[in-house]
Amino acid sequence: MSATSWISRKVAYLFPLDRKGLLVMDAAGSLQTPAGSGGGATAGPASERPTRERLAASRRHREEAMSPRMLRLVLDELKATIDPRISEVEGGRRAQVLIERYAGATVARRRDMWLLMSEMFTADPDKVKSAQAKFAAAVGTPDEAAAEVQYRRATVSPRRRLLQRFSVLPEGIRFLVDLRAEMQPYLKKDRRLQALDVEMEYMFSTWFDVGFLELQRISWDSPASLVEKLIKYEAVHDIRSWADVKNRLDSDRRCYGFFHPRLPGEPLIFVEVALIDHMADSITPLLDEQAAASDLGKATTAIFYSISNTQNGLRGVSFGDSLIKRVVETLSAEFPRLRHFATLSPIPGLRSWLTQNAARMLELTPEKERAELGRAVGFEPPSAAHVLQALDKAESLEARPVLRRWLLHCAAHYLGRELVEGKPADPVARFHLGNGARVERLNWMGDPSPKGIKQSFGLMVNYLYDLKRLDRQRDQLAEGKIAVAPSIEDMQF
Known part of the structure; x- marks a missing residue:
């Protein structure tokens, strides 16, 4: 038939x-x-x-x-x-x-x-139970290995x-x-x-083990279908036009993706990199389509400013750690002058976390600072509702240093101390800190876009990839301690 x-x-x-x-x-x-x-x-x-x-x-x-x-x-x-x-x-x-x-x-x-x-x-529960019993009985005997094989087969x-x-x-x-x-x-x-x-x-x-994945550079000369997918899948900073995507693929930029041979022309994850001479503190100039390209001869720092997973069906399958390592190796070979590898990252969970924890943060705030905060928002002592209402007026925060300072303290606490089931509370922090990076610097109004204001009051963060400390800082995180720069440590309550 x-x-x-x-x-x-x-x-x-x-x-x-x-x-x-x-x-x-x-x-x-x-x-x-x-x-x-x-x-x-x-x-x-x-x-x-x-x-x-x-x-x-x-x-x-x-x-x-x-x-x-x-x-x-x-x-x-x-x-x-x-x-x-x-x-x-x-x-x-x-x-x-x-x-x-x-x-x-x-x-x-x-x-x-x-x-x-x-x-x-x-799997057949009776066969599993029987194989498990035989394996338990064989532990410590010459038959242990064979019994383990049978048990493993029974559970498939x-x-x-x-x-x-x-x-x-x-x-x-x-x-x-x-x-x-x-x-x-x-x-x-x-x-x-x-x-x-x-x-x-x-x-x-x-x-999809990384051993089967191929790292490819995506450039303006790549097939149009691939560039269109870059536009489609960009998840951090929306690509607004062809001029925008061309800027992100300019001579002072690099974009790399992981590809699988069974999904040709389909990036599984991609990273966008800016090659500059300093640690970026704002996304605005990086996305400025009119800005002149940086001098690659003076570039000392690679800024990873967008990392996007493209396949929701591969949720739970980790590529990011290997992608960043491979990109660092590739960039180091092409540009020997590069000394620093860092991100300019959003803090997508900050506003929602602070909305739920503002009262707790006020309790942690020293009494003198809390009194100053109360005078700044017009209510003494200030309540969580008063402070959150004041923070919603983003345009006035620049002129209210007390409120601005308190928000930075809260962000430093959120990124450096808040853990959920032993992992950083913020999803982007969880990714980079899990790869061995450390929280390096907070950037005021790093992303003044409506999305940035909605997610994190405009704050952005640099995570530093110090290649000599990645393993140590990853082990440190496994013990429940987040790696942070001294300046971030000083800002925490």
């Missing part, structure tokens, strides 16, 4: 087909969903039947995307894709047709497929084999990355999907 006839016979229940085996489309060219099928954009109600109960049922509840019969048929075909009795070629054909059918499915029906992959392809789920079946296809990696990205918004409200998500993260960590 051919792959097409096989899938048409069974998986036609996943998506509506006409008599010729083609997807049923409406007048607008969209996939037609049978009345009452629940195949709309909604991913599912807040309360619903467990998947196993649906599989054992005879009738579909009104809000469910697939009927029990359809669900069972799709499960059978997913299992048939990894049937050990078929060849790799036939398994690949079946997986290919499943990908094509999935592309035409509604979100609700895709979600049913995710649930099947997550819940119905688990059929789900992994299913993912591998998809991955070998030419577009299989792209399919899986997009599938996981689409699934992300539903993970918090449906824990049943977590098994599939974690399995995919584990597999991606192997498939």
Whole structure:
């Protein structure tokens, strides 16, 4: 039986087909969903039947995307894709047709497929329990290694084999990355999907190991399609025009990305670098399209001013540490005069954190400074509400040094002492400090854009990558202490 006839016979229940085996489309060219099928954009109600109960049922509840019969048929075909009795070629054909059918499915029906992959392809619990007992009994004996191998094999789920079946296809990696990205918004409200998500993260960590990634420079001479992706994926400072992107790719700039051979022309992460003769304290001149290019002969400092991940489906797979190291090595070889490697980074969590912790920060503020702060905002003693209201008037902060100083103290405390589950509270700080950098300097009105004001009252921060101290500072962070420059230490409460 051919792959097409096989899938048409069974998986036609996943998506509506006409008599010729083609997807049923409406007048607008969209996939037609049978009345009452629940195949709309909604991913599912807040309360619903467990998947196993649906599989054992005879009738579909009104809000469910697939009927029990359809669900069972799709499960059978997913299992048939990894049937050990078929060849790799036939398994690949079946997986290919499943990908094509999935592309035409509604979100609700895709979600049913995710649930099947997550819940119905688990390791055999009896085999796991038996292998675990044998391994425990063999510890310390000559049979320990063999028992460990058997235990590891028992814990490998059929789900992994299913993912591998998809991955070998030419577009299989792209399919899986997009599938996981689409699934992300539903993970918090449906824990049943977590098994599939974690399995995919584990597999991606192997498939996207940095040893398989290629560092490429992105320049104005790169293919237009690649430059367009740079514009699309820029997540830190929005690219406003072609003149803007050309400025970021000028002679005194460098842009590098990591690429995977199975996703050609698609950067997984990219970094934008400015080569200048000082540590930048404001993003404005770096983004000034009219500014003349810097003299590369005088450049002593590489400023990493934007790092953007492009694939939401690769969340949890870390590239940043390796990317920065590779870029530093590349720049050092091209420009031997470079001595300093630092970032000019946003502080995206500052405003929301301070909104919740202003009262605590006021308690930590010395009494004399608190009294000065009260006089500055017009209320003594000042409350959290009074101070936050005054901070909202960004245009007046320059002329109110007391309020400005207090905000800098709070920012230094936030970046240098606030930990959540042992990691820096700010997401950007978590990335750079986790790579071994240190908090070097706070920059007043480093980003006066509406986005910068909204996120961090306009503040930006430099993280310094001292190549001789990266390992030591990473170890220091693991012990719960954040590496900061003396000036930042002095600013903390």
